[in-house]
Amino acid sequence: MDGALLSDTFVELTDTMVAGFDVIDFLHVLTDRSVQLLDVSAAGLLLADPRGELRVVAASSEAARLLELFQIQNDQGPCLDCFRSGQPVQAADLAAEAQRWPRFAAAAGQGGFAAVQALPMRLREQVIGALNLFRASPGAFDPADIRVGQALADVATIGLLQERSMRHHDTVNEQLQTALNSRVIIEQAKGKLAERLGLDMDHAFNLLRDYARTSNRRLSDLAQAFVDGTDALPALTAGKAQPQADGRRGRPATRPRR
Amino acid sequence: MSRPARVWSLVAEQAASRGGRVSAADACLAAVAAVHVSGAWLLAASGTEPGHLMRVTDGVSELLAELQLTTGEGPGPDAAASGGPVLASDLDEPDAGRRWPAFAPAARLAGAAAIFAFPLRVGAIRAGVMGLYRTGAGPLSGFQLGDALLFADTATLLMLDAADQTVRHAAAPAGSTGSGPGGQTAELTLHRAEIDQATGMLTEQLGVGITEAFLRLRAYAYAHDRRLSDLARDIVARRLRLHPDPNPCTDEQA
Numbered sequence: 151m152d153g154a155l156l157s158d159t160f161v162e163l164t165d166t167m168v169a170g171f172d173v174i175d176f177l178h179v180l181t182d183r184s185v186q187l188l189d190v191s192a193a194g195l196l197l198a199d200p201r202g203e204l205r206v207v208a209a210s211s212e213a214a215r216l217l218e219l220f221q222i223q224n225d226q227g228p229c230l231d232c233f234r235s236g237q238p239v240q241a242a243d244l245a246a247e248a249q250r251w252p253r254f255a256a257a258a259g260q261g262g263f264a265a266v267q268a269l270p271m272r273l274r275e276q277v278i279g280a281l282n283l284f285r286a287s288p289g290a291f292d293p294a295d296i297r298v299g300q301a302l303a304d305v306a307t308i309g310l311l312q313e314r315s316m317r318h319h320d321t322v323n324e325q326l327q328t329a330l331n332s333r334v335i336i337e338q339a340k341g342k343l344a345e346r347l348g349l350d351m352d353h354a355f356n357l358l359r360d361y362a363r364t365s366n367r368r369l370s371d372l373a374q375a376f377v378d379g380t381d382a383l384p385a386l387t388a389g390k391a392q393p394q395a396d397g398r399r400g401r402p403a404t405r406p407r408r
Numbered sequence: 409m410s411r412p413a414r415v416w417s418l419v420a421e422q423a424a425s426r427g428g429r430v431s432a433a434d435a436c437l438a439a440v441a442a443v444h445v446s447g448a449w450l451l452a453a454s455g456t457e458p459g460h461l462m463r464v465t466d467g468v469s470e471l472l473a474e475l476q477l478t479t480g481e482g483p484g485p486d487a488a489a490s491g492g493p494v495l496a497s498d499l500d501e502p503d504a505g506r507r508w509p510a511f512a513p514a515a516r517l518a519g520a521a522a523i524f525a526f527p528l529r530v531g532a533i534r535a536g537v538m539g540l541y542r543t544g545a546g547p548l549s550g551f552q553l554g555d556a557l558l559f560a561d562t563a564t565l566l567m568l569d570a571a572d573q574t575v576r577h578a579a580a581p582a583g584s585t586g587s588g589p590g591g592q593t594a595e596l597t598l599h600r601a602e603i604d605q606a607t608g609m610l611t612e613q614l615g616v617g618i619t620e621a622f623l624r625l626r627a628y629a630y631a632h633d634r635r636l637s638d639l640a641r642d643i644v645a646r647r648l649r650l651h652p653d654p655n656p657c658t659d660e661q662a
Contacts, residue, residue: 323493
């Protein structure tokens, strides 16, 4: 494990009091660092929405995001069990879990995942979500990885909840809902960029996220400006699709044939 | 019955009790009873402008809405700007006074002790703001907050329908939970991402803004009696494209 990256990550995750703190960016850091630090292929993060559902708030890849979504839509899977019990749930070989989670095990296999470790995001009695680690090959997770993963989830949970005591007890809910709306804007921006450039959603997301990083902008702000049309993101779209004479954009390469 | 379906049925009952077609105002009125607040107001957005007052449930709500429009301060304007709710459960707290120096004392004088403002948004789409107030201080319970969010979701769809001047689809029957707004609220809770991605794709396919793209997606679902999520999945998988022609019947099935 990369010790320097680990300590940097803890510093990043405790830094929730800075101006311009953004829940979405914060949780993306958590999923990305989990993949970089631990022996896992992907990570996803679910948070509880007061509407009564869990919501996928961050994922390190589109495949992980879809698998998290699948669990919510089918009301089945280790991440849901983890959230409901507040306890870690491990499945070292999903191929052997067809009885426990028949639909989830099949979907995970199709998504290229063979093992999962779900870790609760919990402070005392309050469970606010779950951090879920996925591996492409079966086998038990390294106990050291699980300890570090849980520590990352704990630090992030405290980071989110401390906002409450520091500012206002309604703040967590305000921030979560703002984050959920940002999530929607990001999906809208992914769709717009994917269609313009003829890409799949994973590529579109990576482009947006990398662009946000290199231009030092918040992903949600960038997505909003792109969807609103106030920023056409010329660095991403130039040369791929030229505006046509009527002002509309060129057809994407993947347009189905008539 | 699912929570979104229960909230929709309360809104539909409200419309039925006055014998009208379901509107965003019904969502506002039903929210007052269900969330146990003293009153509510509904503001329609016009672009990124503060908008105009659509509905108030009593004199205090009217005063609160107007105060926020005139001072430009308050939970409503902040909710519109941030895209998330603003939950001010005690206007006497120093926090509230610092945040809204003109509005907070005026709102107390008007009779409000707590204000909860919910932006009517679907991502980048802005339909307005729903505000709730209480004469006593105190936070919404987790359950009340969840319901308030669902009433706001419902009001958002109804508000967008009302703004759709061309009225491309027939009014949904009051009890409808299928492809009409009732069912669509539930779908937006569960099947968000595909719907949002498809909406973004349609801005490009149709050469329109995000609000119009969402209206076209929903109108197509009504017109073809399809679930929004199934339709969205077809668009994301590029099995279906919509065309700039406003007549959905000419759309191309790949």
